[in-house]
Structures are given as structure tokens and as C-alpha cells.
Amino acid sequence: SQQGEEDPQALSIQEGENATMNCSYKTSINNLQWYRQNSGRGLVHLILIRSNEREKHSGRLRVTLDTSKKSSSLLITASRAADTASYFCATDGYSSASKIIFGSGTRLSIRP
Amino acid sequence: EAGVAQSPRYKIIEKRQSVAFWCNPISGHATLYWYQQILGQGPKLLIQFQNNGVVDDSQLPKDRFSAERLKGVDSTLKIQPAKLEDSAVYLCASSHGDRSTDTQYFGPGTRLTVL
Numbered sequence: 001s002q003q004g005e006e007d008p009q010a011l012s013i014q015e016g017e018n019a020t021m022n023c024s025y026k027t028s029i030n031n032l033q034w035y036r037q038n039s040g041r042g043l044v045h046l047i048l049i050r051s052n053e054r055e056k057h058s059g060r061l062r063v064t065l066d067t068s069k070k071s072s073s074l075l076i077t078a079s080r081a082a083d084t085a086s087y088f089c090a091t092d093g094y095s096s097a098s099k100i101i102f103g104s105g106t107r108l109s110i111r112p
Numbered sequence: 113e114a115g116v117a118q119s120p121r122y123k124i125i126e127k128r129q130s131v132a133f134w135c136n137p138i139s140g141h142a143t144l145y146w147y148q149q150i151l152g153q154g155p156k157l158l159i160q161f162q163n164n165g166v167v168d169d170s171q172l173p174k175d176r177f178s179a180e181r182l183k184g185v186d187s188t189l190k191i192q193p194a195k196l197e198d199s200a201v202y203l204c205a206s207s208h209g210d211r212s213t214d215t216q217y218f219g220p221g222t223r224l225t226v227l
Contacts, residue, residue, distance in 0.1 A: 004154075029125065031213055043155070043173075043218040088154045092212035099168055100212050102154030 003027065004089040004103030012109040019076045021106040023089030024069075030092050032065055033100065034074050038085035046074075047088075076108075084110045114138065116124045116219035124225045130192040131220045137185070137206030143167075144181055145216060146189050147203040155203055161187065162210050191224075206213050 007022045023032070034046045049056045049065045049072065056063045062075040076083055086107050090100040117136040125131050137144050142163050147155035158177065160167040163184035172179070176195070181187040190200055201221040207214040 042220050043205075045215045045217075048213060048215075090154075099157060099160065100216070102156070104152070104154050 003091045003101040006089060006103045006106040008106060010107045012111060013079060014080055015081060015110050015112055017079055019079050019080045019108055021074045021087050023103055025091050032072050033090045034063060034086045035088045035090060037088065079110050081110050081112060084108060116204055116206055116217055118219035118222055120222055121220060122223050124227065125194055127226050128193040128197055131194055131200050132188050135187045135204030135219060138217055141206035143207045143210045144187050145205040146179055149201045149203055158219045165185060167210065182195050185219050194226045199224060
């Protein structure tokens with residue numbers, strides 16, 4: 001079963017706009033990760049946020065984590081055509097030190 | 113640094129046939145993962161190796177799927193016999209350690225179509 005569920009399933013925005021994707025999960029976690037998948041570069045790790053962190057930045061990416069609501073958001077600022085991809089959140093199984101479980105993803109399309 | 117290599121990139125077979133996929137992880141990475149990604153879904157872990165030992169194969173359909181990692185480096189995933197619902201992309205990933213915080217690096221995947 002998949003732990004995280006992304007929302008929306010699909011998102012289409014104009015180049016230069018900001019894109020926000022959300023991830024909700026069901027059980028306690030130690031950390032949450034975001035991955036990007038496109039046809040050119042495959043599945044690539046973007047950022048990891050630990051359960052004791054509330055916000056993290058990496059370039060144009062901003063991730064927030066609200067453990068009380070069991071949710072995370074990924075914000076991409078000043079979107080570019082190259083950001084067109086599917087974005088997945090992945091949560092660790094709290095009782096398992098090693099396994100991560102992927103959500104079903106958000107498909108992001110950037111219109112020129 | 114070379115990435116995770118997988119072959120073949122595409123495979124089309126008839127149901128009930130057998131198929132095998134190969135993965136070469138990043139040099140020095142002790143942990144190797146095989147995922148199944150069905151169209152429109154996120155990757156689902158099939159099996160995780162730590163060196164040449166199995167850490168987790170709880171979601172591997174063992175009646176038809178098998179995997180091995182000889183000498184703790186390359187790995188093969190086999191399906192025998194294949195079913196229509198096995199049509200998916202099979203992703204191999206590797207990481208330096210075996211913690212969930214260790215970044216996983218993914219290969220390009222093998223797209224399997226079962227007719």
C-alpha cells in the first residue's frame with residue numbers, strides 16, 4: 001500500500017508561475033523525501049526533510065512539513081519548461097529504518 | 113561517476129513467457145533496490161539487497177518473481193511466467209548505505225510489455 005498521496009494529480013501552469021504540490025500520509029514518519037521523474041533523466045532525488053524540521057530550501061524548491069497534519073508541500077518558484085515532470089513524495093516506514101514508500105505523484109506541465 | 117545501468121531498456125513478451133532484467137549499481141553502493149512502477153503510479157519496492165543479502169522482499173510475488181545479487185554487485189530480476197499485469201517499468205536503484213535517509217540513485221528502467 002502507498003503511504004503518501006499527492007494532490008493534485010495533475011497541474012498545468014504558465015512558465016514563470018509558482019507550482020505547489022501537496023503530499024498527505026497516514027502514519028508517523030522519520031523523514032519525507034521528494035523525487036522528480038521525467039523521460040530525460042529518470043527518477044531523481046530532490047530533497048529530504050526530517051520529522052523535526054518544518055521547512056527546507058534548495059534552489060528554487062521549498063519544502064514544508066507539518067507532522068501534526070501529516071502533510072508536506074513542495075513549492076517550485078519561477079517555473080521553467082524543464083520542470084515539466086511527475087513529482088513524488090516518499091515516506092519512510094516508521095518501523096523500518098530502510099524502506100521508503102512512494103506516493104502516486106503529481107504530473108506537472110509548464111506551458112510556454 | 114557512472115550512474116545505475118539497466119538493460120534491456122525495453123522488452124515485449126507474450127504472457128507465460130520468461131524475462132530477465134539486469135542492473136549494475138553505482139560502484140561502492142552496498143544497497144540495491146528493485147521497484148515496479150505501473151503506469152500512473154509511484155514506484156513500489158519489490159526487493160532490497162544489502163550487499164548480497166536480502167533485506168526486504170515482502171512485496172515480491174515469489175511464485176513468479178525471483179532476484180539475485182551475486183557477489184554483492186550486479187543484480188538480475190526474473191519473471192517466470194509473466195502475466196499481463198506485470199506490464200510496468202522496472203526500476204533499479206542503489207544507495208551507499210541502507211538507511212531511509214541515504215539517497216537512492218535510479219537507473220533509466222526497463223519498460224516491460226506483456227501481450
